[in-house]
Amino acid sequence: MAMPDFVERYWTAEDLLQLPDDGNRYECIDGVLLVTPAPRGNHFYVVDAFLEALREFARTLRPDAWLFHAPFDVEIWPQTLVEPHIFVARRKPGISRIMQPADIRDLLLAIEVLSPGTAHTDRGRKREFYQRAGVHEYWIVDLAARAVERWRPTDSRPEILSGTLRWHPEGATASLEIDLPSLFREALGE
Numbered sequence: 001m002a003m004p005d006f007v008e009r010y011w012t013a014e015d016l017l018q019l020p021d022d023g024n025r026y027e028c029i030d031g032v033l034l035v036t037p038a039p040r041g042n043h044f045y046v047v048d049a050f051l052e053a054l055r056e057f058a059r060t061l062r063p064d065a066w067l068f069h070a071p072f073d074v075e076i077w078p079q080t081l082v083e084p085h086i087f088v089a090r091r092k093p094g095i096s097r098i099m100q101p102a103d104i105r106d107l108l109l110a111i112e113v114l115s116p117g118t119a120h121t122d123r124g125r126k127r128e129f130y131q132r133a134g135v136h137e138y139w140i141v142d143l144a145a146r147a148v149e150r151w152r153p154t155d156s157r158p159e160i161l162s163g164t165l166r167w168h169p170e171g172a173t174a175s176l177e178i179d180l181p182s183l184f185r186e187a188l189g190e
Contacts, residue, residue, distance in 0.1 A: 013081040029129045039115055042143055042188050046113050047085050053178045060172040064090045064157045065108060066098050075101040076133050082126065085133035086111040106134065108169045113141040127151055136169060146184045
C-alpha cells in the first residue's frame with residue numbers, strides 16, 4: 001500500500017492535532033510524520049504488566065513525577081510530538097498536575113513495546129530523539145527476545161536486560177526491580 005503524498009512535507013505538532021482520530025498513532029520527529037497502526041495481541045498485556053510494575057513505584061518518586069500511558073502526547077521539544085506507550089514525566093514548575101503536553105518538563109523514562117512495524121523507528125529515529133532530548137532512560141521492550149534494551153542519553157549501545165531490570169531514577173529513595181522472565185511469562189500467558 002502506497003503512503004499518501006502528504007507524508008513528504010514538514011510536519012509540526014500542530015499539524016498532528018488536525019489529523020483524524022482513526023485508530024492510528026501519529027507522531028512527528030524533526031518534521032517527519034510517523035504513522036503506526038493500533039497495536040494488537042500480546043502488546044497490550046505487556047504494556048499492562050509494565051504499568052502494573054511501575055504504578056506503585058511511581059508513587060514513591062518525587063512529587064513532580066507522574067506515570068502515564070498512551071494515548072497521551074509528549075512535546076518536550078518544539079515541533080516534535082511523540083506518544084510513548086508508557087512514560088514517567090516531571091511537571092513544569094508552577095503546574096500542580098500534568099494535563100496537557102505543555103505541562104511536561106522532561107521525561108525520566110519512556111518505554112516503547114516493539115511490534116514488527118515499529119522496530120526500525122523505535123530503535124532508530126525515536127531512540128536518537130529521546131537521547132538528544134535528554135530523556136533519562138528509554139526502554140525498548142522486545143517481545144520476541146523477552147528482553148529490554150535500556151538507553152541513556154550518552155549511550156552508544158544499549159544495555160540488554162533479560163533477568164532483573166533495576167531502575168533508580170534521580171531523586172528516588174529506592175530502586176524498582178522487575179523480574180523480566182516472570183513479567184513476560186505472566187503477561188504472555190506462558
